[in-house]
Amino acid sequence: MLMSQLYAPTLRETPSEAELVSHQLMLRAGLMRRSASGMYTFLPLGLRVIRKVEQIIREEMNAIMGQEVLMPIVQPAEIWQESGRWDEYGDEMFRLKDRNGRQFCLGPTHEELITALVRSEVRSYRQLPLRLYQIQNKYRDEIRPRFGLMRGREFIMKDMYSFDKDEEGLDASYWAAYHAYERIFKRCGVEARPVEADSGAIGGDVTHEFMVLAEAGEDSVLHCLKCGYAANVERAEGVDRKLPAPNGEKQPLQEVATPQVSTIAQVCAFLNKEPQDCIKTLIYLADGRPVAALVRGDHNLNEIKLRKFLNCDVLELADEDTIVRITGAPVGFAGPVGLDVPLYADYAVKYILNAVVGANKQDAHLINANLDRDFQVTEFADLREVQPGDPCPRCGDALEGARGIEVGQVFKLGTKYSKAMGATFLQENGVETPFVMGCYGIGVGRTVAAVIEKNHDADGIIWPISIAPYHVIIVPVSVKDPAQTEAAYKLYQELQAAGIEVVLDDRDERPGVKFKDADLIGFPIRVTIGPKSLEKGEMELVIRRTKEVRSLPVGSILAAIREILEGGEQE
């Protein structure tokens, strides 16, 4: 490809719409342009990268007996009503009607469609396992699209669905996908760490997310350097340290006036206490029923854990009126003493001696509140959000915290969808049985964004060879010099003939401009052809990642490039 003809509009300045480095660079390098909030047009360079990632995914999916299909974007409402998710999905689903008023949605995912397909076609255990995948645009009307491809409303996703006859089969499918994912991300030149995760709206119990650890990540991850335990903060288990009951002296319970003092930080400052001496009392409505959740003052409640523990569908913080009704005080003064709703407490609450709690009375707190003597807890559970430094639930070592970009997730769905939608087959013994399903997603665009987050410098993107839009750019310093131009075209043709993806920068620009563009776009290898070296019969081979310059005889350039490409030297 000639640079003069390549549609790659690079920008000198950073568009103000972009916050993240990956987003900025994708715009500046001319990989894509925004068409609406959370929706992007891929330009030639961007599309080449996307296609390369897709191809790697294809190869690895095919290698684990995956078969590619392509399902429509527009899906009928009926199948979503069957699974119950038509209502569950809420505003996040793009909905539309056809001319006859029939309802459809733009598929946010494809479990329903694939299940509906397979249930009418697959009748026997002999046809299992079946692993189908597709690479398709998906649509979610995100509350807040942001960070370019990181959280779009339209995004490209690979999803595979597995159908097995039993748990054992599902287990095999699950781990096959898990290991394929390890290979995929490695091949894309980025380290993605599997972490235990929550399954969210998809359902199912066993699930791992593949996280690229990066500051820009939207997820919090806890991991243990000693034993390798890693989990999303949504999932990370808190442990009951099983300490002996606190053995200090219990002071008499006492009410203190705390005018205008309601947050933990304010209370601590006012009473000269530490947050871990406090108990935070949160009033929730669980399917409309009020409950109180207690956590230590320096801890955060994990709502996912509380919802699971209470086994409720809707869990929300109580509104102000409810809080006044239940506690007798405005927000900020709730406490467990004398509170007449079920009290669920995180394990850590057990070990607080002489706690500071709200008095259930405006502008007042209680000090020296003690479990059993002053209040009873309905049940203790793991309810808090695990923090860095907390003990690892497997080995007890201190957990490290990190941010992560979720590039993929694997789920064991079990029979949630097959049961709801009546997708069954006949077992060997003739019994009609629902499929045991799994699903496995990879965000293609998000993976590209994550790769850039991890592979860039002040000058631009540094593509891993495996997904670089082109491998090599040839830059003659001046196209006015016939010797340079001739040498450049000759090398260009030689590389093309050798199957190397190459761009020739034939623009009549000053060298600085061409170098800057080459660095910004991130070609792994640059060949500079200048008058000085050319006189000596040499060209310069520049490695993008290291900026290393090698002056080589013209005749050995091809071999040197081949070696780099095949050796994966860049990666």
Next chain:
RNA sequence: CGGGGCGUGGCGCAGUUUGGCUAGCGCGCCUGCCUUGGGAGCAGGAGGCCGGAGGUUCAAAUCCUCUCGCCCCGACCA
């Protein structure tokens, strides 16, 4: 949805508070000269109904009302 901010040429911005003459600047773009090892220089040029609608006024980018879009924080989220 709550809070904050922004819409002025392709990109980045000034001008808006305190209405006033032809709406500016840098980058990019076009033409010519010149230049060619890290985003050169000179000269000339194109390109903007100031997001949109309505209103106030002799006069609106600027004031008022409504509206659309975008970004950030939060809640939310395979």
